[in-house]
Amino acid sequence: xxxxxxxxxxxxxxxxxxxxxxxxxxxxxxxxxxxxxxxxxxxxxxxxxxxxxxxxxxxxxxxxxxxxxxxxxxxxxxxxxxxxxxxxxxxxxxxxxxxxxxxxxxxxxxxxxxxxxxxxxxxxxxxxxxxxxxxxxxxxxxxxxxxxxxxxxxxxxxxxxxxxxxxxxxxxxxxxxxxxxxxxxxxxxxxxxxxxxxxxxxxxxxxxxxxxxxxxxxxxxxxxxxxxxxxxxxxxxxxxxxxxxxxxxxxxxxxxxxxxxxxxxxxxxxxxxxxxxxxxxxxxxxxxxxxxxxxxxxxxxxxxxxxxxxxxxxxxxxxxxxxxxxxxxxxxxxxxxxxxxxxxxxxxxxxxxxxxxxxxxxxxxxxxxxxxxxxxxxxxxxxxxxxxxxxxxxxxxxxxxxxxxxxxxxxxxxxxxxxxxxxxxxxxxxxxxxxxxxxxxxxxxxxxxxxxxxxxxxxxxxxxxxxxxxxxxxxxxxxxxxxxxxxxxxxxxxxxxxxxxxxxxxxxxxxxxxxxxxxxxxxxxxxxxxxxxxxxxxxxxxxxxxxxxxxxxxxxxxxxxxxxxxxxxxxxxxxxxxxxxxxxxxxxxxxxxxxxxxxxxxxxxxxxxxxxxxxxxxxxxxxxxxxxxxxxxxxxxxxxxxxxxxxxxxxxxxxxxxxxxxxxxxxxxxxxxxxxxxxxxxxxxxxxxxxxxxxxxxxxxxxxxxxxxxxxxxxxxxxxxxxxxxxxxxxxxxxxxxxxxxxxxxxxxxxxxxxxxxxxxxxxxxxxxxxxxxxxxxxxxxxxxxxxxxxxxxxxxxxxxxxxxxxxxxxxxxxxxxxxxxxxxxxxxxxxxxxxxxxxxxxxxxxxxxxxxxxxxxxxxxxxxxxxxxxxxxxxxxxxxxxxxxxxxx
Numbered sequence: 001x002x003x004x005x006x007x008x009x010x011x012x013x014x015x016x017x018x019x020x021x022x023x024x025x026x027x028x029x030x031x032x033x034x035x036x037x038x039x040x041x042x043x044x045x046x047x048x049x050x051x052x053x054x055x056x057x058x059x060x061x062x063x064x065x066x067x068x069x070x071x072x073x074x075x076x077x078x079x080x081x082x083x084x085x086x087x088x089x090x091x092x093x094x095x096x097x098x099x100x101x102x103x104x105x106x107x108x109x110x111x112x113x114x115x116x117x118x119x120x121x122x123x124x125x126x127x128x129x130x131x132x133x134x135x136x137x138x139x140x141x142x143x144x145x146x147x148x149x150x151x152x153x154x155x156x157x158x159x160x161x162x163x164x165x166x167x168x169x170x171x172x173x174x175x176x177x178x179x180x181x182x183x184x185x186x187x188x189x190x191x192x193x194x195x196x197x198x199x200x201x202x203x204x205x206x207x208x209x210x211x212x213x214x215x216x217x218x219x220x221x222x223x224x225x226x227x228x229x230x231x232x233x234x235x236x237x238x239x240x241x242x243x244x245x246x247x248x249x250x251x252x253x254x255x256x257x258x259x260x261x262x263x264x265x266x267x268x269x270x271x272x273x274x275x276x277x278x279x280x281x282x283x284x285x286x287x288x289x290x291x292x293x294x295x296x297x298x299x300x301x302x303x304x305x306x307x308x309x310x311x312x313x314x315x316x317x318x319x320x321x322x323x324x325x326x327x328x329x330x331x332x333x334x335x336x337x338x339x340x341x342x343x344x345x346x347x348x349x350x351x352x353x354x355x356x357x358x359x360x361x362x363x364x365x366x367x368x369x370x371x372x373x374x375x376x377x378x379x380x381x382x383x384x385x386x387x388x389x390x391x392x393x394x395x396x397x398x399x400x401x402x403x404x405x406x407x408x409x410x411x412x413x414x415x416x417x418x419x420x421x422x423x424x425x426x427x428x429x430x431x432x433x434x435x436x437x438x439x440x441x442x443x444x445x446x447x448x449x450x451x452x453x454x455x456x457x458x459x460x461x462x463x464x465x466x467x468x469x470x471x472x473x474x475x476x477x478x479x480x481x482x483x484x485x486x487x488x489x490x491x492x493x494x495x496x497x498x499x500x501x502x503x504x505x506x507x508x509x510x511x512x513x514x515x516x517x518x519x520x521x522x523x524x525x526x527x528x529x530x531x532x533x534x535x536x537x538x539x540x541x542x543x544x545x546x547x548x549x550x551x552x553x554x555x556x557x558x559x560x561x562x563x564x565x566x567x568x569x570x571x572x573x574x575x576x577x578x579x580x581x582x583x584x585x586x587x588x589x590x591x592x593x594x595x596x597x598x599x600x601x602x603x604x605x606x607x608x609x610x611x612x613x614x615x616x617x618x619x620x621x622x623x624x625x626x627x628x629x630x631x632x633x634x635x636x637x638x639x640x641x642x643x644x645x646x647x648x649x650x651x652x653x654x655x656x657x658x659x660x661x662x663x664x665x666x667x668x669x670x671x672x673x674x675x676x677x678x679x680x681x682x683x684x685x686x687x688x689x690x691x692x693x694x695x696x697x698x699x700x701x702x703x704x705x706x707x708x709x710x711x712x713x714x715x716x717x718x719x720x721x722x723x724x725x726x727x728x729x730x731x732x733x734x735x736x737x738x739x740x741x742x743x744x745x746x747x748x749x750x751x752x753x754x755x756x757x758x759x760x761x762x763x764x765x766x767x768x769x770x771x772x773x774x775x776x777x778x779x780x781x782x783x784x785x786x787x788x789x790x791x792x793x794x795x796x797x798x799x800x801x802x803x804x805x806x807x808x809x810x811x812x813x814x815x816x817x818x819x820x821x822x823x824x825x826x827x828x829x830x831x832x833x834x835x836x837x838x839x840x841x842x843x844x845x846x847x848x849x850x851x852x853x854x855x856x857x858x859x860x861x862x863x864x865x866x867x868x869x870x871x872x873x874x875x876x877x878x879x880x881x882x883x884x885x886x887x888x889x890x
Contacts (some may be wrong), residue, residue, distance in 0.1 A: 035620025192450030253322030374651025548640025698748020
């Protein structure tokens with residue numbers, strides 16, 4: 001079930017939340033199962049402000065009239081920002097104005113949260129449950145004057161479920177009161193990775209004490225951070241169902257399929273004092289699978305249904321390789337012709353296997369028997385203040401789909417992601433590489449003067465190993481049914497402590513989720529043979545483009561990446577005007593002088609790469625030129641790795657693709673969901689069928705990351721000078737086999753000769769017919785000195801544009817460049833409010849930072865939430881095209 005979650009808003013960010021409710025069943029009983037979230041009307045107050053205990057506070061008559069409005073799900077800081085008690089920590093240096101828990105003490109952020117709600121006591125054998133999906137870090141829970149937990153509940157990642165059937169008031173008026181305590185050890189935010197490292201003594205998020213891409217989160221995310229749900233059932237409740245699909249053989253997305261095996265099991269719990277007999281059953285693709293069950297009074301039982309052979313299954317595939325087919329499986333326990341409980345699960349029929357690739361000396365991922373070249377991005381978390389929403393998850397994962405990636409790695413210093421994230425990954429075909437909690441930085445892999453404890457002590461973190469293992473078991477059950485989940489990982493750059501690791505490897509995973517790849521840690525030798533030394537990942541930072549093609553890194557590289565400064569419109573959202581100062585790079589020393597606010601938001605230098613396009617005149621000019629670097633870097637990164645797939649590499653994962661805060665590095669879109677050129681460089685360089693040029697040796701190549709053979713394609717190579725004069729270098733028919741790289745010809749000598757004075761544009765195309773381009777790639781090449789001198793003096797372009805609405809309220813923009821004129825180079829399109837010119841966020845572009853050749857017409861489709869704004873227009877502007885606003889025809 002997916003329901004609306006109310007998330008906090010920053011002062012600069014408003015996001016529309018989608019409502020999606022999945023329900024199904026073959027018994028129509030309105031009272032069979034009803035769930036709803038307690039996500040509005042909460043009140044809160046600091047523990048220091050009240051003297052009464054939970055028994056008194058949870059009485060409906062207790063006065064909370066002066067208490068503050070609270071954001072649940074959320075954190076104390078989320079609530080403080082929403083109530084304007086503290087400034088927006090995402091803007092400027094505001095985060096420094098918020099008290100840090102390390103200095104003010106845990107009591108400062110210990111809060112009572114109270115919710116009044118209407119709920120009638122159930123009739124007969126029906127039951128009502130109160131479920132918490134996440135509280136950080138410990139809590140006591142009270143309802144109507146009764147304490148629900150016998151001892152303090154601990155653990156950020158451990159769910160809670162309470163049967164409140166007998167505690168509901170007869171007048172339907174009920175009060176829930178929860179006192180939430182911060183992590184036991186909050187860590188000193190001393191500037192190190194995870195501060196002094198002691199944040200890892202708890203079972204929670206490590207980066208909250210600060211990292212090299214984020215400042216410390218002042219309350220360490222204290223609060224009721226995930227959903228609170230009221231659940232109605234009959235006498236028997238279904239617990240943690242498990243669905244496994246087995247797809248034997250080597251499959252293709254199209255054509256008739258041999259059967260697949262579906263295995264279903266679940267826990268059943270009888271909450272009553274009398275035995276209950278019934279049937280556990282599900283319907284899949286029109287077939288009923290069932291098993292009779294009798295549960296003793298007040299008992300629990302694990303039930304496994306008979307294997308089901310699904311005929312001609314519609315398979316689930318990663319992005320770029322096939323469709324993301326999903327079946328709805330409605331699992332029910334039926335007693336006396338009534339549904340006692342039901343759980344709806346979206347099933348993706350697929351099987352994940354791995355094998356050692358002896359050529360690359362790394363692990364290879366297979367889906368449905370087919371090898372998948374991993375093109376991934378590292379993910380931290382959606383929002384540092386844990387303001388999660390279905391809509392935001394959907395938008396962020398969709399951006400990864402639009403980058404033509406096929407995997408997201410959830411980094412181990414954060415959390416096991418929420419079910420709604422996985423739902424989006426299922427929808428968009430993103431495999432998930434899920435780290436468990438832990439990082440080499442905090443957990444002792446390296447000696448570090450910033451850390452409080454020595455390495456041997458840190459290797460024992462967390463303090464409570466039993467809580468860690470119990471939390472892992474619980475979270476595995478939470479997300480194991482999602483087809484997108486592909487890999488479990490013991491931790492970021494290090495295994496957990498030896499006893500924890502042994503339990504994970506030998507007991508927990510074999511018992512709870514034995515069909516997925518479990519690796520010890522993110523750059524483990526079991527994943528990728530390290531014959532070069534070092535950490536097993538990288539390089540980081542801006543690279544000469546030839547590095548990606550010529551320098552052989554690690555064969556399944558879990559982290560390799562670069563910069564990600566967004567454009568000027570994005571920077572204005574969080575950098576004050578007085579801090580809009582261009583970074584100054586000194587080529588003689590190799591050092592950059594940066595404004596303090598830029599430093600605070602973790603700016604990473606572009607060094608001399610901006611200067612190749614001419615010295616930046618101001619921040620707007622700097623950010624525009626940064627987009628050229630962004631696009632080139634990420635296109636080149638993915639092209640370089642793809643050019644050696646199955647030879648040097650089985651996969652690569654970019655560090656990183658997004659930020660949960662207004663950081664200035666490692667992002668394809670900003671916190672406000674505004675994409676930059678990194679996203680479209682990846683969109684180009686990662687496309688499933690892609691023509692590309694190796695600037696090192698001049699080789700024209702095609703990467704085919706599909707299961708199809710492409711034949712009878714016309715390969716076209718041509719150049720354009722700065723005035724738009726075309727020179728055709730070759731036209732030749734070509735073909736390429738599935739999941740491979742093919743080299744065609746080297747044109748380096750002639751291209752370098754023509755580019756030496758001013759640089760030039762190189763256009764590569766694959767044509768399916770005379771007028772159908774199936775892959776186009778336009779490079780801007782430097783002069784003999786490595787500078788883009790021609791671009792700096794490029795004549796103005798002549799680009800016409802029209803826009804109209806098409807099906808589904810999408811906007812189609814048609815760009816046309818007349819013949820015998822320069823290229824219309826690097827044009828950014830933005831969907832905006834027609835009056836304010838403020839961008840509509842999020843919006844999804846079929847392409848952006850678009851270059852239009854002389855005589856060429858291109859179409860860009862823009863998708864958006866049609867309810868966000870009705871008064872829309874499109875702005876267009878490029879390197880040599882003045883920005884203007886285009887009205888949208890109805």
